[in-house]
Amino acid sequence: MTAGAAEIRPAGDDHLVETHQTGMPTVMVGMLLFIASEVMFFGGLFATYFNARASVAPEPWEPPPGGELDMALAGVLTAILISSSFTMQFGVWAIRRGDTGKLKMWTGITLVLGLLFLAGQLYDYSQLGFGIADGIFGTVFYTLTGFHGAHVFGGAVGLTIILARAMQGQFSGRNHVAVEAVSIYWHFVDVVWIAVFSTIYLLR
């Protein structure tokens, strides 16, 4: 509460602002705009990737000597992350029905899948045999996958908050805009991974 000598509307009243609103909730508008900026951020990173490939051509685009991308592990991680988008959405559908028990279950599963992805990515990094300083391939590989990983971590923090708030019974069928917002972000992170995976592993 931030009021005092100069009377200020209590911060707790923020939700009142929305009550006369129609259309998309304010929080969702904010999250979608934030995601738009994130799209441009990854757009910049992808630009560096393709610029690097164009600069290296006609030399072959491949990891530095002694290094090799682990296609199988990356495939498994991709499957894990895509599944987590589904489990996330099951959670959203559950809370839209007012089913808080299912929300907790699906959010928990999503969180575990996300952490599994991060652990797998760290393991992958330890096995690759090249680093960020080993030429342009290493630089763009670790930057793209690393910043995606950082966003997965950010999403995992969001999921943890959702899970904690769900445990305290803060969500209901009518009041769960935070769940929707985090789910949108999680789907976005998933889509970015599909783009990263397709670009780095499939577009060889």
Add this chain to the structure above:
Amino acid sequence: MATTTLEPRSGTIRRSWVIEWLTTVDHKKIGVLYIVNSFLFFFAAGILALVIRSELAVPGMQFLDHDTYNQAFTMHGTIMLFLFIIPALSGFANYIVPLQLGAPDMAFPRINALSFWLLPLGGILIFSGYLFGGAAAEGWTGYSPLTADRFSPGVGTDLWIIGLALVGTASILGAVNSITTIFKMRAPGMTLFRMPIFVWTVLVTAVLILLATPVLTAGLIALFIDRNYGGSFFDPSVGGNPILWQHIFWFFGHPEVYIVILPAMGVVSEVLPVFSRKPLFGYKAFVFATIAIGLLSFSVWAHHMFTTGAVFLPFFSFMTALIAIPTGIKMFNWLGTLYRGKLMLTTAMLFALGFIAMFLIGGISGVMLASPPIDFHVQDTYFVVAHLHYVFFGGSVFGVFAATYYWFPKMSGRKLNEPLGKVHFWIHFIGFNLAFFPMHQLGLSGMPRRIADYSPDAGWTVLNLASTVGAFMIAVSIIPFLINVVASLINGEPAGDDPWEGNTLEWATTSPPPPYNFDRLPPIHSERPLFFLTHGHGHAVARDEDLDETHEAQA
């Protein structure tokens, strides 16, 4: 009983004004914080400008060495752009936009506070290079490979990168907040095409910030990785590409020019109608011209890179020249507003008129630079410095001062002193032109930008001296401004709710407004609700298009 239940249970506590200002989430207080913070950085970067101009006043190295000089112009450019002009206009947007929309606050008050507090943090980080072996010294554009760790080993460049990334994040969060506010918080009746022009320009600006700034963040991160973790984004010896930095920087940097100028155009479009006693001529044309500038701004970045030989000249030249069309439309809007108006030459109006004249010069030199043959000739000369100062200083900064004189009464409840304001304007205006107009000629006669010294035989001495005198005149003009602000805060003429007989909703509430902004709102049937409230009663003078809009709103 009844009395206790009627009592608002807001849970308020009293606290000192220091804590109050440090923890506020009120958009008006945050707006004031933005503006005060911006002016502090303006004075710091202005002192650096005086240092630069003193060094250049006459040939020979006066009192700086080359490295200190490089740091001075780098910090001057970076601080002026990222910590003065953009945040100053953001501050006015923060204060004014919710009021003009009839909203109680921004959509996300706490994110609003966060996006402000990242600014001083970022600015101090950028400046702190001076404490750790020298600030960044590669120019505000930070061109690669000069920024590579082996050419710029100091930690100052890293602090510059981190500080800019923080300031950029602040901008992005602010943009999310502005757009959400504009789309979700408008008062009943405030349709998109009844929004004040300033709100429209803030909206387009916020979209540009939202989509352009993250690209710079990506580039800054790439640069940081190159410098600190052995990356090779911009290092051609291991497959990188130094031109990539220019693409990334200017993909952000050109929309950035419009991020800086559009809100200032919005300010001018608020000030001109009020002091011409006329509505803005061609409201919708202005709105669509603003949107067109926003769209075009993403397709012109490589006109900064004509001489690299790596860009398609006809396309970028053509697209750049296209921007002159919506900009020209705006010139017609402004001139049409002035035409047969009952002009009141207040200080705010003088700065707005100064904006139009100076921005016209900057715009014309801009179209000249869009032509590759001219650009090849004057690339990296003082002609470019002259152009950018006419746009940024003659344009945006004049807009900032117009906004200051125009909205100060609303923010403080007291008017600024008009005679003192006019003294400020005329010294400022003459000093500005004396400082920057000679730079056109210096550039055409070949003086490169970013040099600390020049030959006495080059024939550049007189114009450089004139420019230095002009720079000090600008500095002198700030003295009456500061005296004016302090004296008016203490003992200024009380402003009342609506000292200028304004058109827009911010004048419908008290000066300064209460924390919740409005006790009641006038009916909103046009883009000038307050004008129709004060002048429309008793006459059935609703214009046809107003009626049309009302029907549309009801439909």
